[in-house]
Amino acid sequence: MLLTSEELAVWRMLQRAQVRIATRLEADLLRAHDLALPCYEVLARLAEAPGRRLRMNDLAHQVLLSRSGLTRLIDRLQRDGLVSREACESDARGLFAVLTDAGQARLEQARPTYQGAIREHFLGPLGEEDVQSCRRLLAKLGVV
Amino acid sequence: MLLTSEELAVWRMLQRAQVRIATRLEADLLRAHDLALPCYEVLARLAEAPGRRLRMNDLAHQVLLSRSGLTRLIDRLQRDGLVSREACESDARGLFAVLTDAGQARLEQARPTYQGAIREHFLGPLGEEDVQSCRRLLAKLGVV
DNA sequence: GCGCACTAGATGCACACGCAACGTTCTAAG
DNA sequence: CTTAGAACGTTGCGTGTGCATCTAGTGCGC
Numbered sequence: 001m002l003l004t005s006e007e008l009a010v011w012r013m014l015q016r017a018q019v020r021i022a023t024r025l026e027a028d029l030l031r032a033h034d035l036a037l038p039c040y041e042v043l044a045r046l047a048e049a050p051g052r053r054l055r056m057n058d059l060a061h062q063v064l065l066s067r068s069g070l071t072r073l074i075d076r077l078q079r080d081g082l083v084s085r086e087a088c089e090s091d092a093r094g095l096f097a098v099l100t101d102a103g104q105a106r107l108e109q110a111r112p113t114y115q116g117a118i119r120e121h122f123l124g125p126l127g128e129e130d131v132q133s134c135r136r137l138l139a140k141l142g143v144v
Numbered sequence: 145m146l147l148t149s150e151e152l153a154v155w156r157m158l159q160r161a162q163v164r165i166a167t168r169l170e171a172d173l174l175r176a177h178d179l180a181l182p183c184y185e186v187l188a189r190l191a192e193a194p195g196r197r198l199r200m201n202d203l204a205h206q207v208l209l210s211r212s213g214l215t216r217l218i219d220r221l222q223r224d225g226l227v228s229r230e231a232c233e234s235d236a237r238g239l240f241a242v243l244t245d246a247g248q249a250r251l252e253q254a255r256p257t258y259q260g261a262i263r264e265h266f267l268g269p270l271g272e273e274d275v276q277s278c279r280r281l282l283a284k285l286g287v288v
Numbered sequence: 289g290c291g292c293a294c295t296a297g298a299t300g301c302a303c304a305c306g307c308a309a310c311g312t313t314c315t316a317a318g
Numbered sequence: 319c320t321t322a323g324a325a326c327g328t329t330g331c332g333t334g335t336g337c338a339t340c341t342a343g344t345g346c347g348c
Contacts, residue, residue: 002259003267010275011262013282018162019208020287038334056297064163069335071298076334093296093343115146118155123147125285131154137278138157141269143164182304200327213305215328237313237326 021121028117033110038063038073040114043082043107046099053086053096082106165265172261177254182207182217184258187226187251190243197230197240226250 026037041063046052054062060070074097077083082103088094099107123131170181185207190196198206204214218241221227226247232238243251267275 002256002263006279007267007275008259008262010279010282011266013279013287014162014266015166016208017282017285017287018158021285022159036334057295064160066336067297068299068337072334075298088296091296091344095297112146115152118152119146122155122158122285123151126281127284130281130284131151133277134281135150135154135157137270137274137281138154138161140271140274141161141165141266143157143161180304201325210306211327212307212329216304232326235314235326239327 021118024121025114025117028113029110032113033106035106035110038065039077039082040107040110042070042073042077042097043099043103044111044114046083046097047104047107051096052099052104055088056095056097059097077103165262168265169258169261172257173254176257177250179250179254182209183221183226184251184254186214186217186221186241187243187247188255188258190227190241191248191251196243196248199232200239200241203241221247 022037029035029037029040042059045059045062046054056070056074057067060067063070065073074083074085077097078085082100084098084100086096086098088096126134166181173179173181173184186203189203189206190198200214200218201211204211207214209217218227218229222229226244228242228244230240230242232240270278
């Protein structure tokens with residue numbers, strides 16, 4: 001037996017916890033702002049980036065999507081006017097996804113919901129100290 | 145500011161860790177046994193259940209799928225002969241998903257790959273002590 | 289300078305999944 | 319006993335996603 005039943009249970013708990021938090025988070029965002037989770041994450045990443053812009057490839061990695069997946073997602077966000085595409089001067093192959101003012105505004109509306117949900121469903125139940133433990137454990141898994 | 149940037153980072157790490165482990169796990173299973181992750185989980189849950197059978201509804205909850213999602217998944221597994229459907233005596237609405245001998249065999253082939261991958265990508269990097277910490281944290285999140 | 293391998297992003301295609309709706313069956317209230 | 323409501327599993331439909339492929343563009347080796 002490679003794994004004890006308790007070890008297996010821990011892995012199952014991890015899956016369940018992540019899905020549970022993400023599901024509730026997305027439900028809150030959809031209800032209050034009609035915004036799916038990946039959409040929010042794209043907006044948030046762009047807002048943090050210098051010039052509110054990111055190369056498609058980099059953005060895809062940050063939000064855990066394939067390049068093609070991100071292409072479609074940006075298509076939708078662009079259609080809604082939250083994001084625009086701009087050419088990259090230094091590399092004619094490259095494109096920037098750029099956060100528009102409307103996108104920024106939409107993000108700022110949704111941010112309290114997003115961050116509140118993470119507090120409520122994740123950080124809150126843990127408490128400050130355990131969040132640090134959690135961070136340490138995740139770092140051990142090689143996650144940046 | 146509801147969340148510090150570090151708190152936000154911890155949530156992002158959690159997402160990344162879960163996706164990363166699941167992706168590698170599924171890649172190993174597909175490569176070695178041509179078995180997707182949800183398929184394996186259904187087989188494993190059935191093997192653990194008394195009579196190697198579980199009601200569709202219960203199974204759906206266990207593997208974190210909607211009822212309709214499980215219906216299709218069982219369709220595929222039944223087509224491959226790994227699972228069969230049997231009526232429920234006590235409730236004519238209900239169906240059991242039942243693990244066939246072929247399914248049991250397939251599961252036993254794949255189990256070392258599955259459990260080895262969890263060891264390699266999750267439990268191993270943590271170490272015995274931190275796995276206990278992890279279990280404690282997950283329990284605090286209300287996950288059973 | 290010229291090819292050749294590589295990267296970036298988009299697209300065709302297939303597919304797994306959730307939601308809403310439906311028929312069937314159980315259950316509880318009257 | 320009857321009936322309204324809920325639960326179980328399935329199906330039609332829409333959609334988000336990854337893989338393979340394609341085109342355009344880059345840059346390194348020779």
